[in-house]
Amino acid sequence: MAVKTQSVEPNVADLGNGWLKAHKLDYKLEQESLNTAIDKALDDYYSKNGGVGGNRPDAKLLLQDDRNAFFPIIIEYKGYKDKLVALDTNGVVDNRKSKNEPNFKNINAYAVNGAVHYANALLHHTSYTDVIAIGMTGHKDESGHLQYEIGVYYVSKSNLGAGQRVGDYTDFSFLAKPHFSAFIDKVRSLQLSPExxxxxxxxxxxxIEAHLVRLNNHIYQNEKGLGENDRVYLVAASIIATLGVPGKVDPLEKSDLKSSNERGNRDGDIMVRKIRAFLNEKNIPQEKNDLILRTLENTLTAENINKVAHGETQLKRIFSNIVDDLGIYYKIGLTTDFTGKLFNEMYGWLGFSQDKLNDVVLTPSYIAVLLARLARVNMNSYVWDFATGSAGLLVAAMNEMLIDAKQKITSPEELAHKEARIKAEQLLGLELLPSVYMLAILNMILMGDGSANILNKDSLTDFDGKYGYKKDDHQPGRFPADAFILNPPYSAAGNGMNFVKKAMNMMNKGYAAIIIQGSAGSGKATTINRSILQRHTLLASIKMPIDLFIGKSSVQTYIYVFKVNEPHQRDEMVKFIDFSHDGYTRTNRKKASNNLKDTDNAKARYDELVALVRFGCSKLYLFSETSYFENTIDPHNGADWNQTIPSDPRPTLMDLQKTVGDYLAWEVSCLLQQRIEVPPGK
Structure with missing residues (x-):
């Protein structure tokens, strides 16, 4: 019978804590309090076994560098050989299973994995954005001497909480006051590759998708009396209330909601006050401020949701679930269409007819990026969207603009000014539906507060082309749009081509990229299309995969790319591209960990598509020659936008050789058959 190896964790802890003591560092052991925010975060986060609370790092510190920035330090000890860290195949701390569930086995067994788990609790539930996670393990060799190893990882918003290895260390002296600032400088220099x-x-x-499904399931099944709009507003309100403004508005904590019956101090009243304080600090126009508050207040102050039952209101229960499930994802600053995913998940529960459903399905984030690139968005672009939905297209455009700015501007101060200008002045969106408008506002706030010019207006009848708000203008002027991106409601006139006409006719220059139901280019929008071509040039027509919106809609979509304010000439060559095979495989399995898989070089195919639209056939590489051709359209037709490569009816030499070969094979077969049928000797 094998003898079980004895853990030497007490020895490892004694050595590590001895170093901390020698450097006169004010560390706290697992049962001791570091500060209220950190203690509470560790209690609120799910434990290493999957329950709630009970997160107790072996040691913890709060250190300050020479820039007066605070860094929580989390230390976890283990006492076995080879239990320092478990990494996945990509070299990332392996705290997630293939279906994106927590890998509690690794979190429990490995020192670094446990420390990174605790660090994520702080990212999720506190305002700290940078945490140092340290794992240390050891064993005794044949001579009884303690052998140990240390893993030091940086867990931050910038690496989405995954953690980055900082370097090799043989003790904890890098935490000592004389060395800590140099250590943090090294941490700040860490960069993840784009890949x-x-x-x-x-x-x-x-x-995010897995958590949104779980959250929506929970609210749908367990929280009665809430309409679909109420659910959307509750999520929006909860997230805004917990964002806070550093130094000015504290984030709303679960403990701030007292479930009181006192008028003016009910949970809903408290949330409304917090949201009002947040919006006031954002300096958005009073009219817009009032609209947001009025919309959210109707749900937050409703009688039933504030009724106390078993010591708790329904509002507090829902708020707690939202913060626990989603908190880390909007706090770590993901550059993604967060509320677009939320919107699609929540509206997936609604009983829309198929036609109505088509109008609320939002554009996948990778298609939103494609549209921004096809519209040639750069850091100096002015981008608008006339049916903005949850603002996913504007989020994609904003990210492209910020990336371009970072690549071209080397002065940090100039870059900061440019980033602020992009968010405040270079984006404009219009959305008519109030519930969707609230999601657009939330999305742009989460992405860095580009919400100023998201307008709750009918873009066809109630928009004059002016800014909603511009800080340096008392009377905001016209928005100088030079990039237009759109996924219109297909139930509108011409499948939504009326939005395209209105927007481009208000632009002086630039490019437009729209994704729309294919019938818009083959007969459903003939009159509108002819009118568009009188003022604008169709550059490209791209046939998209039929399953692009799988699970939401099954319509055939096309992307049309235009050059604005340049009439389409009869001899203009249009690029027709069949992008039915884009390299992605899509499924619609509810329990699948990922319903979108790159199975055939999808990223490179999307890059090539953008290059083909801009530069033509010289960029053909992955695409087959049958997927791309150029031809003219009739500007007076309007129904010939979805052309496919024509087949040549003339026979080739190969065709002739095949025909002759087939004929000869047939003749030989007939001769052999006759020989078999003639009896021997006849």
Whole structure:
């Protein structure tokens, strides 16, 4: 019978804590309090076994560098050989299973994995955005001497909570006051490659979807008396209330909701006050401020949701679930269409007819990025969307603009000014439906507060082309749009081409990229299309995969790309591209960890598509020649926008050779058959 190896964790802890003591560091052991925010975060976060609370790191500190920034330090000890860290195949701390569920086995067994788990509790439930997670383990060799190893990881908003290894260390002296600032300088210099960041972002997005499904399931099944709009407003209100404004508005905590019956101090009243304080600090126009508050207040102050039962209101219960399930995802600053995912999940529960459903399905984030690139968005663009939904297209455009700015501007101060200008002045969206409008506002607030010019207006009848709000203008002027992106409601005139006509006719220059039901280009919008071509040029027509909106809609979509304010000439060559095979495989399995998989070089195919639209056939590489051709359209037709490559009826030499070969094979077969049928000797 094998003898079980004895853990030497007490020895490891004694050594590590001895170093902390020697450097006169004010550390706290697992049962001791560090500060209220950190203690509460560890109690509120799910434990290493999957329950609630009970997160007790072996040691913890709060250190300050020479810039007066605070860094929580979390230390976890283990006492076995090879139990320092478990990494996945990409070299990332392996705290998630393939279906994006917590990997409690690794979190429990490995020192670094446990420390990173605790660090994520702080990202989720506190205002700290940068945490140092340290794991240390050891064993005794044949001579009885303690052998140990240390893992030091940086867990932050910037790496989406996944953690980055900082370097090799043989003791904890890097935490000592003389060395800590130099250590933090090294931490700040860490960079994830674009590929690593994209992989982590995709993983986090899959986690978001799983959490949104779980949250919506819970609210739908357990919280009665709430309409679909109420659910949307509750999520929006809860997230806004917990964002806070550093140094000015504290984030709303679960403990702030007292479930009191006192008028003016009910849970809903408290949330309304917190949201009002947040919006006031954002300096958005009073009219818009009032609209947001009025919309949310109707749900937050309703009698039933504030009724105390068993010591708790329904509002507090829902707020707690939202914060616990989603908190980390909007606090770590994901550059993704967060509320777009939320919107699609919540509206998936509604009993829309198929036609109505088509009008509320939002654009997948990778298609939103494609539209922004096809519209040639850069850091100096002015981008608008006339049916903005949850603002997913504007989020994608904003991210493209910010990326371009970071690549071109080397002065940190100039870059900060440019980023603020992009968010405040270079984006404009219009959305008519109040519940969807609230999601658009929330999305742009989460993405850095580009919400100023999201307008609750009918873009066809109630929009004059002016800014909703511009800080340096008392009377805001016209929005100088030069990039237009759109996924219109297909039930509108011409499948939504009326939005395209209105927007482009208000632009002086630039490009437009729209995704729309294919019938808009083959007969459903003939009159509108002819009118569009009188003023604008169709550059490209792209046939998209039929399953692009799988599970939401099954319509065939096309992307049309235009050059604005340049009439379409009869001899203008239009690029017709069949993008039915885009490299992605899509499924619609509710329990699947990922319903979108890159199975055939999808990223490179999307890059090539953008290059083809801009530069033509010289960029053909992955695409087959049958997927791309150029031809003219009749500007007076309006129904010839979905052309396919024509087949040549003339026979080729190969055709002739095949025909002759087939004929000869047939003749030989007939001769052999006759020989078999003639009896021997006849």
């Amino acid at each position: 690593e960041m994209e992989r982590l972002k995709n993983q986090r997005e899959q986690e």
